[in-house]
Amino acid sequence: MNDATAYVLLEDGERFDGIACGADGHAVGEVVFTTGMTGYQEAMSDPSFNAQLITFTTAHVGNYGVSAEAMESDRIHARAAIMRAATNRDDAPGAEGRWLDWLRDNGIPGITDLDTRALVRHIRDQGAMRGGLFPASMTEEEARALIAAEPPMAGRDLARAVTPSETVVLEPLGEGPAGAEHTRIAMIDTGVKASILRNLRLRGATVELHPCTVTAEQLLAGDADAFFMASGPGDPAALDYLVATLRELVGKKPVYGICLGHQLLCRAVGLETYKLPFGHRGANHPVMDLTTGRVEITSQNHGFSVRGPGGSATVPTDAPVRWETDFGIAELTHVNLYDHTVEGLALRDVVGATVQYHPEAGPGPRDSLYLFDRFIKEIAGA
Numbered sequence: 001m002n003d004a005t006a007y008v009l010l011e012d013g014e015r016f017d018g019i020a021c022g023a024d025g026h027a028v029g030e031v032v033f034t035t036g037m038t039g040y041q042e043a044m045s046d047p048s049f050n051a052q053l054i055t056f057t058t059a060h061v062g063n064y065g066v067s068a069e070a071m072e073s074d075r076i077h078a079r080a081a082i083m084r085a086a087t088n089r090d091d092a093p094g095a096e097g098r099w100l101d102w103l104r105d106n107g108i109p110g111i112t113d114l115d116t117r118a119l120v121r122h123i124r125d126q127g128a129m130r131g132g133l134f135p136a137s138m139t140e141e142e143a144r145a146l147i148a149a150e151p152p153m154a155g156r157d158l159a160r161a162v163t164p165s166e167t168v169v170l171e172p173l174g175e176g177p178a179g180a181e182h183t184r185i186a187m188i189d190t191g192v193k194a195s196i197l198r199n200l201r202l203r204g205a206t207v208e209l210h211p212c213t214v215t216a217e218q219l220l221a222g223d224a225d226a227f228f229m230a231s232g233p234g235d236p237a238a239l240d241y242l243v244a245t246l247r248e249l250v251g252k253k254p255v256y257g258i259c260l261g262h263q264l265l266c267r268a269v270g271l272e273t274y275k276l277p278f279g280h281r282g283a284n285h286p287v288m289d290l291t292t293g294r295v296e297i298t299s300q301n302h303g304f305s306v307r308g309p310g311g312s313a314t315v316p317t318d319a320p321v322r323w324e325t326d327f328g329i330a331e332l333t334h335v336n337l338y339d340h341t342v343e344g345l346a347l348r349d350v351v352g353a354t355v356q357y358h359p360e361a362g363p364g365p366r367d368s369l370y371l372f373d374r375f376i377k378e379i380a381g382a
């Protein structure tokens with residue numbers, strides 16, 4: 001492209017040209033892609049995208065405006081937006097601003113008119129990798145040095161980068177189902193999305209958000225009815241201190257996990273995590289609930305996954321799978337129908353359950369909201 005004003009460079013030397021938009025400047029991190037067709041503001045503000053540059057596979061980004069309501073946290077965590085076509089409209093209900101203005105005002109660079117299909121095919125074949133978005137005025141030599149200075153995602157503890165410095169208590173926004181009107185949930189906040197908190201609070205829960213350095217002793221001294229681990233950025237294998245904390249909690253009270261929380265609870269019962277080649281990010285991944293046979297279309301955003309004992313990353317979909325763990329039997333409850341990876345477990349000898357995907361949507365379909373009802377009822381019955 002002769003009129004290019006910016007480019008994306010990957011650590012393996014692959015280069016993609018485009019037109020700069022959003023804020024001036026450069027950004028480096030892990031380059032990933034998401035297949036969601038809407039929800040770009042939610043993605044950019046989801047803490048799990050911390051230290052990543054998001055490539056949107058959807059053809060147009062910015063067709064509707066931004067609003068405070070769509071924020072998944074208090075700021076933008078993704079480092080850049082990589083797009084085929086970007087528009088700057090504000091004509092959605094509730095819109096309070098325009099997409100490209102929002103990126104610019106928050107200091108986030110973007111690139112448009114880039115061949116996102118070629119970039120996504122490359123990442124799909126070679127795996128997600130480090131890279132950056134640079135103005136055309138910056139030489140590839142300078143860009144390569146910046147990319148080399150960025151730590152790889154594998155092995156990275158980013159929970160500490162996003163966790164709150166003090167405990168925060170959030171009051172309920174509604175009443176829970178009969179028999180479970182009020183519950184108190186203690187969460188170690190590794191980068192929770194606002195939609196997870198909203199869904200718990202709408203079902204009568206008071207949620208305590210603790211810094212990720214909280215001890216099991218401190219948590220057990222409180223009066224929570226359950227412990228909940230939520231989403232967050234980085235590599236679950238780098239979080240041994242959280243796994244050690246969780247090992248003290250499992251079996252004492254019900255434990256639940258979503259995404260990073262699922263990965264950490266699985267590690268706590270003795271399972272292992274590994275890095276997926278290019279991750280699951282989007283709002284259209286089919287997952288089967290093995291307890292009902294029902295298929296849900298799910299929202300996903302993760303680069304790591306859990307493997308079964310014995311090392312198998314993929315699991316069958318036609319028969320219940322039960323694994324012996326350090327805390328008794330774990331039954332596989334959910335499986336990804338794209339690649340047959342683990343999407344959820346229930347602990348059968350202690351109370352607890354986890355899912356790898358995002359039942360809270362934000363963005364995405366709401367097929368899986370039932371899980372919040374299931375978890376809240378289970379806590380009340382425990």
Ligand SMILES: NC(=O)CC[C@H](N)C(=O)O
Pocket residue numbers: 048230231232233234235236258259260261301302303304305
């Ligand atoms: N959304 C999340 O919680 C992501 C979990 C983890 N950081 C991963 O990429 O796999």
